Amino acid sequence: MGVKLGGLLEAKKVAIEDLAGRQVAFDGHNILYQFLASIRGRTGEPLKDSQGRVTSHLSGLIYRNSNLIEAGVRIAYVFDGVPHTFKRKVIRKRQQVRRQTRRKYEAAVKEGRPEETRRYGQASVSATTDIVADAKRLLTLMGVPWVQAPGEGEAQSSYMALKGDVWASASQDFDCLMFGAPRLLRNLSITGRRKLPRKNVYIKIEPELLELERFLQETELTREQLIDVGILVGTDYNPDGIKGIGPKTALKLVREHGNIEGALPHIKNAEFPHPIDEIRDLFLNPRTTDDYTLEWGAPDRAGIIAFLCGERSFSRDRVVKAVEKIERGTKKSKGRVTLERWFQPS
Numbered sequence: 001m002g003v004k005l006g007g008l009l010e011a012k013k014v015a016i017e018d019l020a021g022r023q024v025a026f027d028g029h030n031i032l033y034q035f036l037a038s039i040r041g042r043t044g045e046p047l048k049d050s051q052g053r054v055t056s057h058l059s060g061l062i063y064r065n066s067n068l069i070e071a072g073v074r075i076a077y078v079f080d081g082v083p084h085t086f087k088r089k090v091i092r093k094r095q096q097v098r099r100q101t102r103r104k105y106e107a108a109v110k111e112g113r114p115e116e117t118r119r120y121g122q123a124s125v126s127a128t129t130d131i132v133a134d135a136k137r138l139l140t141l142m143g144v145p146w147v148q149a150p151g152e153g154e155a156q157s158s159y160m161a162l163k164g165d166v167w168a169s170a171s172q173d174f175d176c177l178m179f180g181a182p183r184l185l186r187n188l189s190i191t192g193r194r195k196l197p198r199k200n201v202y203i204k205i206e207p208e209l210l211e212l213e214r215f216l217q218e219t220e221l222t223r224e225q226l227i228d229v230g231i232l233v234g235t236d237y238n239p240d241g242i243k244g245i246g247p248k249t250a251l252k253l254v255r256e257h258g259n260i261e262g263a264l265p266h267i268k269n270a271e272f273p274h275p276i277d278e279i280r281d282l283f284l285n286p287r288t289t290d291d292y293t294l295e296w297g298a299p300d301r302a303g304i305i306a307f308l309c310g311e312r313s314f315s316r317d318r319v320v321k322a323v324e325k326i327e328r329g330t331k332k333s334k335g336r337v338t339l340e341r342w343f344q345p346s
Contacts, residue, residue: 003173003174003175003178003230003233003234003235003236004174004233004234004247005174005177005229005230005233005247006174006247007246007247007248008215008219008229008247008248008251009174009177009210009215010218011186011208011209011210012208012209012210012211013206013207013208013209014185014206014207014208014209015206015207016067016068016071016073016188016207017071017072019068019071019072019073019185019207020071020072020073020332021072021074021333022073022074022167022168023074023075023076023165023166023167023294024073024074024075024076024166024167024168024169024170024185024188025075025076025077025078025147025156025157025160025161025166025168025169025170026075026076026077026078026157026170026171026188026189027078027153027154027157027169027170027171027173027176028077028078028079028080028132028135028146028153029079029080029127029132029153030153030154030171030172030173031060031077031170031171031189032057032060032127032131032132032135033125033127034060034172034189034190035056035057035059035060035061035064035189036054036056036057036125036126036127036131037122037123037125038060038122038190039056039057039059039060040056040118040121040122042114043109043114043117043118044105044108044109044114044116044117044118044119044120044121044122045109045117045121046121046125047059049311049312049313049314050313053130053312054131055312055313055314057127057131057134057135058134058135058138058308058312058314059314060189061135061138061139061142062138062142062304062308062314062319062322063318063322064189065142065144065189065326066322066323066325066326066329067325068188068189068329069142069144069325069326069329069330069333070325070326070328070329070332071329072329072332072333073329074296074333075144075170076144076145076146076147076160076166076294077135077136077139077144077145077146077147078146078147078148078149078153078154078156078157078160079132079135079136079146079147079148079149079153080149080151080152080153081148081149081150081151081152081153081287082150082151083151083152084151084152084237084282084287086236086237086238086273086274086278086279086282087236087237089239089273090236090237090239093239097123098123098124098125098126101120101123101124102120102124104116104120104124105117105120105121105123105124108120137307138304138307138308141299141300141303141304141307142299142300142304142326143296143297143298143299143300143326143330144296145292145293145294145295145296147160147289147292147294148292149287149288149289150287150288150289151286151287151288152175152179152286152287154169154171154173154175154176154179154181155179155286155287155288156286156288156289157169157170157171157176157181158176158179158180158181158286159179159180159286159288160292160294161176161181161182161183162180162181162182165294166294167183168181168182168183168184168185168209169181169183169184169185170184170185170186170188170189171184171185171186172186172187172190174210174230175230175235175236175283177210177212177215177226178223178226178227178230178235178283179283179286180212180223180283180284181212182211182212182213183209183210183211183212184209184210184212185207185208185209185210186207186208186210187205187206187207187208188207190205219251219255220255221251221254221255223284224259224280224284225254225255225258225259227280227283227284228250228254228259228260228263228280229247229250229251229254230250230283231260231272231276231279231280232245232249232250232253232254232260232263233245233246233247233250235279235283237273237274237279237282238272238273238274238279240273242267242269242270242271243269245267253266253267260276261276296330296333297330298327298330299323299326299327299330301320301323301327304319304323305319305320305323
């Protein structure tokens, strides 16, 4: 879900080439869901190997990331750990929706309704433990570091960005800004033309950059107040938000009254599933870890081919081309790092 703050934030379009030499931490589960939902066959079915195992996520990891790496972007992945108890409601709701959508998907497949098959198929995806394990295995073979978060992946990637270990967090959700990430990159793994749902209309999707400090200055908010705006709209910890309050109204209330507590007398039927200060604290002081190492290495060509082609029925020619892109990007990144160290003032 993520908090819906899109109407308040003006993003800056960026080209992938502009990110050369930058370290970017992807919210792993967020990106895997993108791949599982968007990389599908003509009738909406996920890509599968000869044994019927889903491979859409592996396709996204190798082919889309190879383009980023070739451009000189140093990517890392961060995977979710154990969710906070406050998130149980939204997780149960997601699981219920996926089960219902899965039944609709199977009925659409059986009855030969391709448009509905695609729509329901995209909405019923689930990143299982096997899928996550496959992703970690392939990333290791690609020379891409990954980090296991103790809690929210977005909280961990934001913490890494705050420390300066990465330049930005990459996610489709705006939660990273509430977790304190100085920069949020969106659309980095889904660039290109995309068809709008239920319409025969295609739009161009480009990477975009959102800077926390700039946004706070323009809205005259503190980060704590931004979190309050998000809580009013609804977060994963209070998914329903306040009925009738969207981002602009929430912003107006917080700016006028200072915080949620000050705004409450002016809101009808305001209810929260958990204490406000505890929800707020989950963004200000999330569970994170310093137990990680970010080391980028050369891809294991033989290992990637054995895994994707030998075990998962991928085209050898396509995989080899992707590996060659990664190799070129790795050499480019190494050269850039060497130059930066050479010209660094002593």
